[in-house]
Amino acid sequence: MTKRSSVAYLFVAPAVTFFLLFTVAPTFMVGYLSFFKTNYVVSRFVGFSNYARLLQDRAFIQSIGNSLLFALFGLPMRLLLPLWMALRAYAYSERMRNMMRFGFYIPALTSPLVLASVWLFIFDYRRGIVSWLIGLIGLKPVVWFGSQLPAIFAMTLLLSVGGIGAAFLLFTAVLQSVPRTTIDAAWIDGASWWQIRWRVLFPIILPWVLFMTLYLLIASFQIIEIIWRMTSGGPYNSTATMLYNIYETGFVRSAYGMASAKSLVMMLVLLGIAMVKHRLEGGEDRFI
């Protein structure tokens, strides 16, 4: 893998330039701001007091747990399900696969924010389809967004509408890149579809699955738009993700110094999770 390195610099230059401009520089600015109490017009240096105070912020600490709950609910719906379907779909005809891709991905084309209003309607206690269906079975309808777990469940369901499609698309794209020779060889050796799926395909796709898991976890901390529309973080901050809490601190209460401090803490928490995942993988992908 040791090739001439000078060309490599040219290759990475554009991406790195944009990265420096739009990500690194603003991040340093945010870090700088975290030592101030500021609303961008009037500022006061406060040292580490923002960091000290955020440890006592009940809502902030709670948001960590909420975000993990979102991730927990999201795992089966947004990751495992599309994975299983992609593996099964490998055996199907190209036409079938295309139909599935089409069918799964079309819903992903709507933004969750737009679907949110439909969702509120569907899960409405009085007029919603879900309540009507539950009534048909004979159970009592639930006020979906009135408690933490039903609300998180409903919101994860909303995100799955898009998430399933995206994950399915990715997994099938990867699976398709498996050279047919490998499959053919296994087939000739007498392997069943079940064995091919789990012994051959699954190991190939595993790194991607792990990557998507990490991505899902990180994304769960950053769910925000649907929370605006659906629960405003309630009831009592129980569906507020970390980003929602940060958003409220910064943009609603204009406490940008504290919001910056919280953002950095969030980054450290997520980096920690990524590190843990890395260790668990045996640090195999030490580089990539």
Next chain:
Amino acid sequence: MKYVFLLFCLLLLFPLYWMISLSFQDVRGVLHLPPNIIPKRVTLINYERIAADSRLLRWAANSIIVTTGALAISLSSTVMAAWAFAVYRFRGRQLIYWAFIASLMIPAYSLMISRFVLVRYMGMINTWWPLMMMGACSPVAIILFIKYFKKIPEALADSARIDGLSELGILFRIILPQCMPLIGYTIITTYIGMFAEFIWPLLLLMDRRKWTLCLGVTKFITEYYSRYGKAGADVLVGISQAGGTLLFLPPLIIFIAFRKTFRKQFLAGGVKE
């Protein structure tokens, strides 16, 4: 099992159908209980309202221009950078890679105002440039491409090198065609992501004529509410669904256009012994 999947497809498509169905109903249809699965009365009034009062076509055109420009910039820079990471060894490789990963963890909202300040000092407020450049360093895309590139056997690149192709040539002539599925995936997700962007264009674009589609439609809906007062707020349901349907159309078209790239398979041939 196949049929279970098909059923599942339909289930997933249902909210979409519901949104479109609501967009074609007036207030009575919207509020009717039990819910009208099939609209009893179909009307175009929601769409008429949107089309009459806004610059829909202009906004749609703007969105397409911005997103295409963004894709051009971001695809080329992403693919080049990912190839470099996957294949070459150079100083700072580790550091930059971890910086990319770390940047996933800083939420865009926290950086929003800092980015805005930077853009302002570069004099790019009220232009489309920042929108186009924002996606250029998407860490997710880079990481996906790196993973994909690593699966490509070195032999392919080596044989091309023996044939005398330059490094850049190798990338664009030999390697790129192999990763069409991923490119197709990136094109689609970028289009969808950019079409759904609201906050950043809101901050950046002050001229109504420069607005993107999502910004325009969303602001139209919120302004409709305040302009026509609280009376008729239920009309909003129909209008927001209509707006949502309109926002959904361009990505749909893109998806249909690009799904063929998924058909290209990894070709096992072409490797000289």
Next chain:
Amino acid sequence: MKRILAVFWMFALVCGLAWATGAPEAVETGPLELYLAGTPVNSDPNYAFAAQPFLDEYPDVQLIEVPIDVSDASTMSMDARLAANLPVHFYNDYYSRAGKYADPANYHPVNLADYWSAEDIADFYPDLIGPYWVDGKLTCAPWYQLIVGMQINLTVLEKVGYELPPVDEWTIDAFYEMAEAVKAAAIPEVWPTMMFAQNRSGDWHYMLWFASFGAKLFTDNDYSHTTVSSPEGLAVFEFWKDLQDRGLIPYEAAVMNDDHLINAREAGQLAAAGARLVNYNSTEAMASKVEQGLIDEPFESVFYPFPKALGVEKVPLLSTYNLHVVFDTGDERVNEIAARFAWHMSNARSQEHFCSGPDSMAVPSRKSAVVEKEGAEAALFAGGLALAQANGYFDVGGSLPVYNDIRGALFPQLQLLFSGKASPRQALELYEQALNEVVATLE
């Protein structure tokens, strides 16, 4: 291919150069641009009317609208502009949002007293403008107000066979009687009233229940702490819980928001609800609603204060209004022009125009602005005004810069109350705590 790379390098270079040398625009030569937030002078004829004399006075000045988005109760777009030193000269918005920016401790509003004459400032009603004098400086100017009280749907009451008592006999007991009558009649989709707890919006409805029971959020203009924790305050929370228990409001109150109430009220499905004083019975508005399919037939409403509990003499109303803030740019000349623009937006001529629109029941904030109403409108308007003058206004801390947080302190507690996770007493205590935390941030 190398060309592409070259392009990128040049692009990066150009960006770098632009960044290094692209300092904010220096001296303003040429036409002055005034940036307006929340002031659609180019699209709304009413605003254009108000701005016309200004444009006649200053033909060289260009008015540029800055789009801000307040749909999520945040002021991100404003803050971003201020952070980037992009000028915003004039800001017109609801007092809960604009009030934040009129706070000299945290922002730089211009002292309007430097640019407006003393007699002119005296033209404003002292009660309205009083709170905005901070340290001898006038930080902003209030615009026309809308009176908030209770809108009672007479048509619904007729259908359920309940007769509305006169204003001085409008008590909580009478309210219960009415509500039970509406519930007993069981007309589909029709409710006695509603409550909601999903977000902070809708303060024009829930705040007045405190007034009903004689509870006070703040007493005698002392904003250092809240006085809501009292037997009267407890009575309010118990009343709300009671409404839910008796089925007089929808069970899912915890997840409803003010939009639900507004929709129901406008569709004639609520017997009583908080509302701004507008021309409820306007024939054109009713006709338009029937045409849109919102309602089947017109309904008639009347404007009352909220019902009074035992021991309460008069239930105050609520006053909501916009604020005009002018930001200090450090340039005297610009400040003067911006202040002049603000004057044109808030002077008697402008207010008379806005307040005289069809169906508008707004009350000007200036004594010299005179609004004539005709016919049935006049009666409704005069009645509302008389009520306001007799009963006064309820103090919710609306003039404080932290009002947005004050109104945001209640809904989490209501969520607990309506989902049964807290008793009325617990909810009240939590509310008191939250309110005190908010006002503690005032300096």
